[in-house]
Amino acid sequence: MSSGTAIGSLEKHLDIELGDGRRVRVATSLRVFPDIRFPDPIPPFEGEVRGAKCVRTVDVLSRSEKGDFELAVERIVTGLGSAARKDDGFEARVERISGGRRIIVTLLPTRAEGRFAGTIEARLDGKPFHLPISGEMFRSIRISPRDLQFGRVETGAAAKLPSVTAELISIDGKAFEILETKVELKRGAAGVEWRPSVRKLDDGLRHEVLLSLVPPASAPAGGFYGTLRIKTSHPEKPVLELGIYGFFPATRPADRAADRARNGERSPP
Helix, strand or coil: CCCCCCCEEEEEEEEEECCCCCEEEEEEEEEECCCEECCCCCCCEEEECCCCCEEEEEEEEECCCCCCCCEEEEEEEECCHHHCEECCCEEEEEEEECCEEEEEEEECCCCCCEEEEEEEEEEECCEEEEEEEEEEEECCEEEECCEEEEEECCCCCCCCCCEEEEEEEECCCCCCCEEEEEEEEEECCCCCEEEEEEEEEHHHCEEEEEEEEECCCCCCCEEEEEEEEEEECCCCCCEEEEEEEEEECCCCHHHHHHHHHHCCCCCCC
16 A cells, blocks of 8 residues: 555555455554655564574664664564464564664574464554564474465466475474375365475485476366375374465466467367
């Protein structure tokens, strides 16, 4: 969004039209600071239970020549809505830098295993200033990246074979084998052929998983998602799941005509 000349607290609405014709309105409140350059998104945290600390920093800079403001972190909460709670698995501090302030957030190795999403709740010149965070704590095996993002998947005779790679890395020093891989779709991409393959590296301490999607001749437009379920020989991690995401775009008439021409078919009258 662009706030234009508005400064202070604003109320905005996002109207969403669902596939069945229903409409949903989501209300949100925000604050526009006049002299602050809003920072880039904070990269996801990747922590290890009983491992090294994971640190992320974010610079909050002024757009004015004065470049001076007060910034203090009050707490970090994880969870959404009524389930949001202060999370003691983080430490945060603020230091002065040229032109602004730097927030330094540390994910502690004592935090419990699992994914999380939350907010850095701070005060900028006494007013609420919130920054979103997300990430995951891993135990025994680290998965990187956590989700297999296929993005836009083209169909037809000239479509390429999209592939996504992830690494499974032992962080407890125990070698393991990958025993089985299976794609389980939850929405879309019905009838699509999936080709998973595995390569063992570093004497079983690291594995590379490659998932390829064989593009169909045609597919209904829309998103698909599911999981790649992996069975391993690791005693603490017998099953791992990686997210799968992507979408098929709407086929334009010109694209359909090109596909027919490549296949030697005539266009309908």
